[in-house]
Every structure is written in structure tokens, then in C-alpha cells.
Amino acid sequence: MSPTAAPTLRVERSLLRAGHGLVAGVDEVGRGALAGPVSVGVLVVGPHTPAAPRGLRDSKLLTPAAREALVPALRDWAAAWAVGHAEPAEIDALGITAALRLAGRRALAQLAEPPAAVLLDGSHDWLSDPPGQALPGLGEPVLPCAAPPVTTRVKADTTCAAVAGASVLAKTARDALMARRHEEHPHYGWAANKGYGAPEHLAAVAEHGRCSQHRLSWRLPAAALPPAPRGARAADTLQPPVGPGPGRGARGA
Structure with a gap:
């Protein structure tokens, strides 16, 4: 499929035919930002979900106006949807990979009915707990729900309609948060x-x-x-590239 081709439900429907009653597309935004939360969108489809709204693409391929215009249609089209966030202090405390997982669990916990399967963009499953590494509660009254079985797919945000929709929902929600926080800073x-x-x-x-x-x-x-103070050596002011510190488990966004 070309980068500009419309995403379809072909992969999602193959999972539904395999016996999964509801399938959730999941995607994240904000992994590579220096400020603000990391956000995860979830868009659920079922056996009777029709073809995706016209104009749907991965959020990175759409203008801000086109993303905003799609949001009402995506909410009406989806069997269910949600967006979860993990805040900067949580990213600092947990590392970026676990913070992504926390944001994803918060999104899944908002759904009235959990999906039977998740379709996740990329080649790495950051949504499931590694063995023996469950998320801490971080003071929340209820630990966010465990993830259902995850299928990863490279470029799912460009080829799979539920994942593309999740990317648009996450991007517009996070952009709105950052616009509000701009007023404070x-x-x-x-x-x-x-x-x-x-x-x-x-x-x-x-x-x-x-x-x-x-x-x-x-x-x-x-x-x-x-x-740098006058007279400081160049070596005193050199810094590594933008990104998380050692041990944070991040990939480029």
C-alpha cells in the first residue's frame, strides 16, 4: 500500500474472524516531545463496523484542520474510543516505555467493554507488562486494567483504519492539552x-x-x-542529543 493510500479494516477484520469480538487499534503521540504528556489513543471496531470515514489517514499525514474535522466522524464510527495520558512527572519516574504503557492502560480502562485483541503500531509491544514488571499504582485508587492480547504491525498507523483513527484521536487530544498549557507558560x-x-x-x-x-x-x-560562563572549555558545555537519559527504554518518535 502506498503511503497516501487510505487505511482499511482488512487486518482488523482478520482478527475479528479469528474469534475476537472487539478489536482495538492503539497508537501513541508525544513520545519524542520535551514537555507535556505522552498520549495513547484507542479506537475499537467490531464485526459490524463499516468502512472508515472518508479522508482518514495517519495523523502525521494530515493537517491540523483535517485532523480536527475527522474527530466527530471517528467518534461516531467507532464502537468505542478513548485517550489516556501519562504526565511528565510519571515519565520521569517510570521511563518513557512504562509511561506509554500507563497511558495506554488508562485509555483501555475508560472503555465500557474491554476489547478482546489490540492492534498496535510498530514492532515493539510496549502495552503489555514484561514478565514480573507490572506497573505500580502511582497513588491511583485502582491500578489501570491489564492489556488484552497484542498484535504488533509495522506501519499500522498508515495501513490499518482503527490504528490510524486512534492516532488522530490521540494527536488532537494532546494538541488541545498543550494549547491549554501554553496559556500557563x-x-x-x-x-x-x-x-x-x-x-x-x-x-x-x-x-x-x-x-x-x-x-x-x-x-x-x-x-x-x-x-556557558566566559572562559569555560567547550567540553564543559557539550550535551548529548535531545532525548531520554540512560535506562529510559525509549525509541525515537
Whole structure:
């Protein structure tokens, strides 16, 4: 399938024919941001779900206006849907992979009926607990639900309609959160850059420092750091690339 072809329900329907009553497409956004939450969208389809709404694509292939226009149609089309978030402090405490899992569990916990199977974008199952590594409760009254069986598929966000829909729901929900948080911290430009490492965001961090919405455990590039004192050696100011620190288990987003 070409990158611009419309995603279909072919894979989802094969899982439904295998005996799964409901199948959830799952995708994440915000993995590579420097500030704000990581967000996971879930869109559930069933045996009687019709073809996807016209114009559906992976969220990265759509303009912001096109994503927003699709949201009402996606909500009407899906058998169920939800978006979950993990906040910057949770990313710092757990690492990015476990924070993704937490956000995904929060989304699944919102569904009235859990899906029998999950179709997850990518080649790595970050939604299921590794053996002996269940998520901590983090002070929540009820630990988010366990994940149903997961099928991973590379480029599912471009080929599988439920996953593409989940990506649009997650992206629009996270963008709206960052626009609201921009009002509290306007100098970082989050209304435009959504917490990613855009030049104006890095310049604002260098000038104003980081805030509670930044992932404090993540390294920042030299461009986002205050100027070095006069006479400092270059080696004193060099920083690793943007991204999580050692042991965080992140992949590029």
C-alpha cells in the first residue's frame, strides 16, 4: 500500500474472524516531545463496523484542520474510543516505555467493554507488562486494567483504519492539552510546537529554564542550555542529543 493510500479494516477484520469480538487499534503521540504528556489513543471496531470515514489517514499525514474535522466522524464510527495520558512527572519516574504503557492502560480502562485483541503500531509491544514488571499504582485508587492480547504491525498507523483513527484521536487530544498549557507558560510556544524541540522552544528553555511540564530526566541539547560562563572549555558545555537519559527504554518518535 502506498503511503497516501487510505487505511482499511482488512487486518482488523482478520482478527475479528479469528474469534475476537472487539478489536482495538492503539497508537501513541508525544513520545519524542520535551514537555507535556505522552498520549495513547484507542479506537475499537467490531464485526459490524463499516468502512472508515472518508479522508482518514495517519495523523502525521494530515493537517491540523483535517485532523480536527475527522474527530466527530471517528467518534461516531467507532464502537468505542478513548485517550489516556501519562504526565511528565510519571515519565520521569517510570521511563518513557512504562509511561506509554500507563497511558495506554488508562485509555483501555475508560472503555465500557474491554476489547478482546489490540492492534498496535510498530514492532515493539510496549502495552503489555514484561514478565514480573507490572506497573505500580502511582497513588491511583485502582491500578489501570491489564492489556488484552497484542498484535504488533509495522506501519499500522498508515495501513490499518482503527490504528490510524486512534492516532488522530490521540494527536488532537494532546494538541488541545498543550494549547491549554501554553496559556500557563506562553513563552515556550507550545500552542505551535506542542512541546517538541522546535527552535523557539529551545531558545525559551535557554532563557527561562525548564518548568514542571518539562521531562526533567531528559537531556536537552546545548542550544537549550544557558550560555556557558566566559572562559569555560567547550567540553564543559557539550550535551548529548535531545532525548531520554540512560535506562529510559525509549525509541525515537
